[in-house]
Amino acid sequence: MDFPYSRLRRWPDVEADNLQAYDATDLLLVDRALSLGVDGREIAVIGDEYGAITLALTDAGLDGVRVHQDLATGRRALARNAAELDLAGFSSHELESSLLAGARLVLLQLPKALAELEEVADAVARWAAPDVVLVAGGRVKHMTIAQNEALGRSFAEVRAERAERKSRLVVASAPRPVPAEPPFPVTARHDGLTLVAHGGAFAGAKLDIGTRVLLDALGLDRSRLGANATESAENTPNRPDVTRSSGVMGGERPSSAPTVVDLGCGTGALAASYALAHPESRVIATDRSAAAVASARATMVANGVDDRVVVTHDDAGSEIDGARADVVLLNPPFHLGSSVHTGAATRLFEAAARILRPGGELFTVYNSSLGYRAELTRLVGATEQLERTPKFTVTRSVRR
The missing domain is CATH 3.40.50.150 (Vaccinia Virus protein VP39)
Incomplete structure (x- = not known):
C-alpha cells in the first residue's frame, strides 16, 4: 500500500x-x-x-x-x-x-x-x-x-x-580520512564582537548587513561595545534609549531590569551585543534552527555573556510566557526553504505581539522593498521608522 x-x-x-x-x-x-x-x-x-x-x-x-x-x-x-x-x-x-x-x-x-x-x-x-x-x-x-x-x-x-x-x-x-578537528564551527571577530557559526547558521560567522543596520540604529554598533557601551549608547543623538527598555514612545521605565528577547537570533549577534552593552538586562535568544542555537550558545561563551543570556531552540518564541518581554529585537527571514515567502516574518510579528508586555517595544530591521510597517502596526501597535538605508528599514513598534 x-x-x-x-x-x-x-x-x-x-x-x-x-x-x-x-x-x-x-x-x-x-x-x-x-x-x-x-x-x-x-x-x-x-x-x-x-x-x-x-x-x-x-x-x-x-x-x-x-x-x-x-x-x-x-x-x-x-x-x-x-x-x-x-x-x-x-x-x-x-x-x-x-x-x-x-x-x-x-x-x-x-x-x-x-x-x-x-x-x-x-x-x-x-x-x-x-x-x-x-x-x-x-x-x-x-x-x-x-x-x-x-x-x-x-x-x-x-x-x-x-x-x-x-x-x-x-x-x-x-x-575520505577526516581532519583531526571538524571544519565547523568557525569563529570571526567584528570590532569587539565575536561570532561563532555552524554550517547551517544564516550568514555564517559574518555580521549580516541587516543586523549591522539594526545595531547602528540602536546605538549598539561594535565600536561602542565594552565598558563604556551603555554611556555611549545613552548619549548618542537620534538613537532610541533601549537601556531604559520600553517607554521610549511615552511609557514608564520598568522598576526591574528589562527582559530583552532576540527573536530568531541566528548566531546571536543582537543578543550578545545587547548583553555586552547592558549587563543589567535579562536576555533571551531563541531560534527555530538547531544550527543557529548551537552557534548562538558558542557566541555567548566567546563573548563572556553566557551567564546572562539564555539561548533556546524554539518555534517563534512559543515557550516564552506572554506579556513578559520589555524589548524584542527582530531581523526576520523572508525565505521559507528555497521559496520567497513573507509568512515566516508574519509569524514572528505575531509572536512579538504575544510576548511583549503592553507598552513594550519591538525593534525590527527588514528589506525596505517588503514594506512591513503597515503589518507591524496592525499586529503589534504604533510603528515608526527609525532609520532607512537604500536596502534596509529599521522600525520601532509599541505594543498596544
Whole structure:
C-alpha cells in the first residue's frame, strides 16, 4: 500500500496552497532506500523537513531509523504527523555521533547553504560506518556543481544521477580520512564582537548587513561595545534609549531590569551585543534552527555573556510566557526553504505581539522593498521608522 503523503502537514510551520509537506525528492530518497534493503537501524535521515522520508520508511516496516532535523518546526511536524498516522520506530538526534554511528545509508535532503552541506558531509565521513553510502537529493533548479564539490571533499566517489520529476539524486561513497578537528564551527571577530557559526547558521560567522543596520540604529554598533557601551549608547543623538527598555514612545521605565528577547537570533549577534552593552538586562535568544542555537550558545561563551543570556531552540518564541518581554529585537527571514515567502516574518510579528508586555517595544530591521510597517502596526501597535538605508528599514513598534 502506498504511503499517504497527502495526509502530511507542515504545522506548526506556515501552511499555504503553494507550500507542501513533501516533494518529489522525498519520494526518490524513499524509493532508493527501500530498493537497497538496508536495515532500519543502519539508516540515518538528515534534513527531513516534515517527516515524509522518515515516516514513509517506518510505514514500510523499517525500525530504528535515526533522523536529524534542524528546525524546531520540522521536529514538531514530524511528531504530529507520526501521531496522526500512528507510526513509530524512529528516533530524533542532533547532528552528532549518536545520529550516525554504524550508519551504512544516509539519506539527505540537500541544504541550501554549502557550508551546511560541508558540515554534514564531514559528520557522515567522520562518524558513520566505513562503507557508508550518502544519497543526497534536491530539486534540479536548486542544485549546483559546487554541491558535488563540497561532497567530494569528504567522499572519494561522487556521482550525480539522471533527473526524475525535476529532482535529482547524488550518490557519495568511499569516505575520505577526516581532519583531526571538524571544519565547523568557525569563529570571526567584528570590532569587539565575536561570532561563532555552524554550517547551517544564516550568514555564517559574518555580521549580516541587516543586523549591522539594526545595531547602528540602536546605538549598539561594535565600536561602542565594552565598558563604556551603555554611556555611549545613552548619549548618542537620534538613537532610541533601549537601556531604559520600553517607554521610549511615552511609557514608564520598568522598576526591574528589562527582559530583552532576540527573536530568531541566528548566531546571536543582537543578543550578545545587547548583553555586552547592558549587563543589567535579562536576555533571551531563541531560534527555530538547531544550527543557529548551537552557534548562538558558542557566541555567548566567546563573548563572556553566557551567564546572562539564555539561548533556546524554539518555534517563534512559543515557550516564552506572554506579556513578559520589555524589548524584542527582530531581523526576520523572508525565505521559507528555497521559496520567497513573507509568512515566516508574519509569524514572528505575531509572536512579538504575544510576548511583549503592553507598552513594550519591538525593534525590527527588514528589506525596505517588503514594506512591513503597515503589518507591524496592525499586529503589534504604533510603528515608526527609525532609520532607512537604500536596502534596509529599521522600525520601532509599541505594543498596544
